[in-house]
Structures are given as structure tokens and as C-alpha cells.
Amino acid sequence: MAPYIIAGLWFLFVFLVIYTILAWKKEHLVENTDVIRRTWYLIFILGCLVYLTNHPYSLFEKWTSYLIVLVAFVIVDSLLFLNLYISKIGGHEMRMREKQVSETEELWNITNRKVDNMEFVLNAFEYPSYTRSKDEYVHELENSMNAYAGKEFLNVDVLPYRTSEERAAVLKGDTKGKIKRQLELRKAYYSSKDKYMLMPLQILDEEYVAKVTSISDEVNIHDVDTNILNMMLMVFTLAVDNNIHDKGGDEC
Incomplete structure (x- = not known):
């Protein structure tokens, strides 16, 4: 059993080395960190189960060894998957990467x-006092x-x-x-690929x-755009009479 455990440890080490190199060189290849982290946890738990199955009393007889492995696991998990690094060894202070x-x-x-742009538009836009139809509104x-x-640079x-x-005109594509x-x-639904x-x-x-x-390849749509457009809808609703008028000015 010992050769299999040693082989498993070497496999885990090689896996972590490959992941670390990819994280440095090609970040887009390791974007799905959650899945990789779950795999890392699965391998760790599987290794513990295999060893405990063959040596059930080792958990009590060699508990210090398990404690050392657990501490090492937590440190590796923090450095690789939580993007933390030690800034002060004595104070045990951890902080995020500069990136x-x-x-x-x-x-x-x-x-x-x-x-700021929203504030400027709200102050400068000339709201109509009323509209003659829903389409105009x-x-x-x-x-x-x-x-x-x-x-x-949006539309x-x-x-x-x-x-x-x-609805069929709006719901298009494989993700409808x-x-x-x-x-x-x-x-709101976001499509980072098609930028809409x-x-x-x-x-x-x-x-x-x-x-x-x-309308620009360098511009992305953010969550705050949704909040701002909702606020602009609220302001427009308050500023414009929602009683639709006909051409003669009488209410419908």
C-alpha cells in the first residue's frame, strides 16, 4: 500500500506544480478555480480515507502527523486558491494580491x-411634460x-x-x-461573449x-449599469406625465 500512497503524493505534487505554472503564465486557463479547488479537496479526502481504511488506529496513535498534514493543506489552499500570501510572518497577517x-x-x-455621467444626464436631459402615446413615451x-x-459607449x-x-424576437440563440x-x-441577463x-x-x-x-470592443457592461438604468426609469416615471394624451391634448 505504501508505494501507492507515495505515488499518489507525487501525482498531487505534480498537479499543484502544473496549476501554479498555468496560474502564472496563462491565467485564462485556470479561471474556473472553484472546480479545481473541489478536485483538490476530493483528492485530499480520498487520500485520508485510503490511509485510514488500512490504518484505522493511526488517527489516535499518530494524531500529530495528521495535524501537520492539515496545517500544510490549509496553507497550500490559502496560497493557491484563495489568492492570499503572508506579508508578516510574526503577526500572521494575510492580504490579497496586488493584482x-x-x-x-x-x-x-x-x-x-x-x-458622475448619470448625474450629468439627469440634470441636463430635457424631459417632456407629457407624451401623446405609449410608443412616444x-x-x-x-x-x-x-x-x-x-x-x-453603450447603446x-x-x-x-x-x-x-x-418574446420570440428577444429570445434568440442557444441560451434562450x-x-x-x-x-x-x-x-438581468449578461452575455460577456457577445457583450450585451x-x-x-x-x-x-x-x-x-x-x-x-x-459599441466598443474595449468596453464591458457592468452590474452598476443595470442599477443606473433602473434609476433613470424611476426618474423618467416621476418626471413625465404617464397619462397619455391625444393630439388634441385631451386625456384618453
Whole structure:
């Protein structure tokens, strides 16, 4: 049994070495860290079970050895999969890698810029006092959203999502089942590959979908864009009379 255990340990070591090299050289190959980490846990537990099956009393007779292995496991897990490293050995202080801090700072700057652009649009956009039809109401709402989206190199199309034909026009591609479930849950759907987002809207008690697309390869759509567009919908609803008027000015 000992040769198999030693072979398993060498296999685990080689696996960790390969993972570490890929993490340094080609980060996109190790993006699915959760699956790799679950495999790492599975191998560790399997090794413990195999050894305990053959040496059941070793857990009590050699408990210090198990403790050493557990500590080593936790350290390796923290360094490789939790992206932590020791900054002060004496104080046992752990911190995130500089890259993650840089990414967080970049996201913070992006959010601040988007909020500033939203504030500018809300103050500068000329809201109509009323609209003559639902189509005009939706069109003006779309214009207000695009006033913000244009500053972020995005484009917004407000699409009806009421009839089966209208829903079929929105739900396209291999992921239409997933898109439908997300919209039914009143959640936005993101496609990082095609750089677009679908977010459900309720306008004048009817269902619509805002399709947000990126008009630049260097621009991504963020969660904060969803929040901002929802806020712009709320402001538009408060600013524009939702009683539809006909051409003569009388309420319908």
C-alpha cells in the first residue's frame, strides 16, 4: 500500500506544480478555480480515507502527523486558491494580491465615472411634460437612457416583451431558455461573449426588455449599469406625465 500512497503524493505534487505554472503564465486557463479547488479537496479526502481504511488506529496513535498534514493543506489552499500570501510572518497577517487590489480600484473608478455621467444626464436631459402615446413615451424613455449610455459607449434598445411573437424576437440563440428564466425572475441577463445585456422593465404596466449592447470592443457592461438604468426609469416615471394624451391634448 505504501508505494501507492507515495505515488499518489507525487501525482498531487505534480498537479499543484502544473496549476501554479498555468496560474502564472496563462491565467485564462485556470479561471474556473472553484472546480479545481473541489478536485483538490476530493483528492485530499480520498487520500485520508485510503490511509485510514488500512490504518484505522493511526488517527489516535499518530494524531500529530495528521495535524501537520492539515496545517500544510490549509496553507497550500490559502496560497493557491484563495489568492492570499503572508506579508508578516510574526503577526500572521494575510492580504490579497496586488493584482486583486488593482482590479478593485479600477472597478471603483469605473463606478464613480458612471455615477458622475448619470448625474450629468439627469440634470441636463430635457424631459417632456407629457407624451401623446405609449410608443412616444417608450421612445422618450429610450432617448433618456441612451443619453447616459452614449457617454459609456453603450447603446440601449427598449423592446416590447408582451406577446409570444415579441418574446420570440428577444429570445434568440442557444441560451434562450436561460435568458427566459432570468427575465421571469426579474433579473438581468449578461452575455460577456457577445457583450450585451437584457434587463426586464415594466413600463406603463406592460412588460419590456432593455437590450444594452457595447459599441466598443474595449468596453464591458457592468452590474452598476443595470442599477443606473433602473434609476433613470424611476426618474423618467416621476418626471413625465404617464397619462397619455391625444393630439388634441385631451386625456384618453
